[in-house]
Ligand code: SF4
């Protein structure tokens with residue numbers, strides 16, 4: 052629960068502070084809770100904190116699944 | 127993520143769900159634990175579509191705004207209206223909750239005081255740094271998704287020695303509440319949709335008792351329409367095959383093990399206690415309070431506020447408690463849509479954007495799409 | 498003792514109750530009772546007034562001076578009048594930088610020139626430091642009536658045209674305040690809507706500028722007065738990328754966000770295409786779109802319905818209180 056969005060890390064300081072890009076907007080975020088995150092990674096941001104890393108492979112698979120479902124029912 | 131809203135894919139999934147629902151001996155009733163799910167279901171008009179497919183969705187206790195007892199909201203209102211030169215920072219939804227003392231939005235702050243709406247708890251911390259002579263209180267409400275952020279902020283304040291910063295905590299844990307609902311045995315549900323972002327922190331393990339001890343299926347879901355429907359389908363599949371478990375239908379954004387760094391931080395700063403939930407009563411180890419080491423950051427003793435755990439009196443006649451437990455639907459409350467409407471709410475469930483009563487009121491009278 | 502809270506001015510229910518419960522009983526008369534954006538007076542004169550407070554005074558795409566001109570100009574345009582004259586009254590806080598005041602005045606001059614209105618009377622007051630916040634402005638506007646909105650002529654099939662993207666002004670001000678740690682290249686859409694004036698002569702049925710309360714509130718108030726429902730298609734509503742992003746991130750609904758240079762126009766069914774072409778031919782109307790229509794098949798009289806992007810259908814309510822970022 053709790054509103055959160057996937058965003059891409061655009062600045063990451065040693066302190067864990069930084070910024071992320073969400074649909075062309077820049078949002079300040081704290082990345083201390085995801086120490087494995089690197090510049091350019093995608094994370095889930097909630098209340099100004101990144102709470103988890105996005106798994107690109109899984110995300111692609113979900114998208115693929117929906118593309119197929121969308122296409123399959125078109126016929 | 128447009129694909130996850132594609133009407134064709136959605137229809138296809140709903141078709142699947144309808145077929146699976148028909149094969150079950152009893153029409154399925156699924157509880158979405160999280161208010162954000164309730165909101166998404168209604169906002170996208172999915173609730174009536176699911177009902178047509180034969181699946182009834184029941185809202186659960188999924189909103190920290192709603193389940194925070196009146197006494198804590200009243201303490202916040204008293205604090206900002208009586209104490210001068212103080213900033214009460216909080217999330218937007220918290221400011222609308224009605225109590226016998228009004229709401230934070232209708233409160234008139236004491237001279238020099240103000241209410242500041244923030245997106246991140248760090249915004250409150252920043253204000254405390256900027257204005258050392260001002261007391262800054264963060265009225266922090268949240269489930270496991272938000273708690274690590276609040277823990278981080280308090281720990282930071284401690285490290286920097288910011289004596290003018292404190293937190294009025296309203297921190298709640300989801301699994302103990304689920305357990306309480308199941309053990310009370312008042313409601314009959316055939317499965318659960320678990321909150322994806324709470325799960326990003328706590329992982330899947332804390333829900334396993336639901337499958338193990340109660341034999342009920344469940345799935346962790348994301349918040350796009352497609353995510354939720356995938357989870358519903360998974361719950362129905364589990365019900366059909368008689369193999370309840372905790373399915374991960376949001377694996378792009380969460381791991382089965384959750385986020386251990388965030389959990390460690392929560393644990394370092396807070397400890398569980400038997401907290402009173404609005405409507406659900408006192409639930410063992412369901413709330414968090416500051417550990418001894420951080421007690422100086424607890425606004426409750428600092429400003430002599432009502433003791434945490436005191437439930438306070440709810441507004442007379444409001445049945446939010448029953449709604450939150452899934453015992454009645456909002457329409458079952460006699461004030462619903464009459465004395466209690468979003469503009470002048472009687473109870474918190476009509477206030478929070480994810481409150482079941484507000485959502486049912488706003489989106490409940492949905493129409494069938496035109497042919 | 499009851500006190501005035503910020504909520505009274507938010508455009509929500511409290512304010513509507515205040516108008517209905519206190520203002521109308523005190524002053525009610527046939528002209529006021531219309532509660533339109535500007536009042537048509539005998540003699541072909543239209544009259545309106547509005548006060549402007551904004552924090553910060555300057556934001557990307559505009560400032561308080563520009564707002565004070567365009568807001569009043571637009572109230573006249575959507576009521577069916579050509580704006581001609583403005584009054585200009587300042588309430589200034591002691592200690593304000595004169596440079597700031599000069600900058601605001603230059604902006605007012607430029608905006609008045611662009612909107613082809615003349616400032617013909619005014620006033621200046623100064624209050625003690627702390628008793629006001631830098632600059633408050635009131636403007637009143639006088640225009641020449643050219644048409645009256647015709648709510649009674651609105652029929653099923655008539656189209657709802659939105660003249661551009663929603664929410665840019667709201668967001669530009671929020672971000673300029675530095676709140677929420679968010680930044681983007683959003684600009685306020687603050688602009689005069691004079692280019693809509695020719696539509697009146699061509700048969701426009703009704704217009705409203707989309708300000709406080711957003712599109713949903715504006716259309717809800719129209720639907721209440723109709724014997725038909727209005728259906729809006731979520732997909733068709735134009736949104737800029739920054740607004741789309743902020744709405745998902747902060748959990749605020751663009752349908753309720755304020756603009757300062759957008760209007761909804763109800764076009765007769767047969768003229769919707771012509772209207773849209775005309776609006777789009779103006780630089781301020783390039784993103785205009787038909788976003789919905791007056792219905793006879795779906796919904797009940799007086800309802801405002803939204804067809805969601807996923808194919809669901811739901812009722813829209815007016816804004817109940819100030820837009821706030823949510824955590825959930
Ligand atoms: S409708 Fe209002 S009074 Fe009834 S339970 Fe919901 S919030 Fe409480």
Ligand code: SF4
Pocket residue numbers: 052053054160161162188189190191192219269478480481824825
């Ligand atoms: S506050 Fe909102 S997001 Fe958070 S739990 Fe409540 S309903 Fe869900």
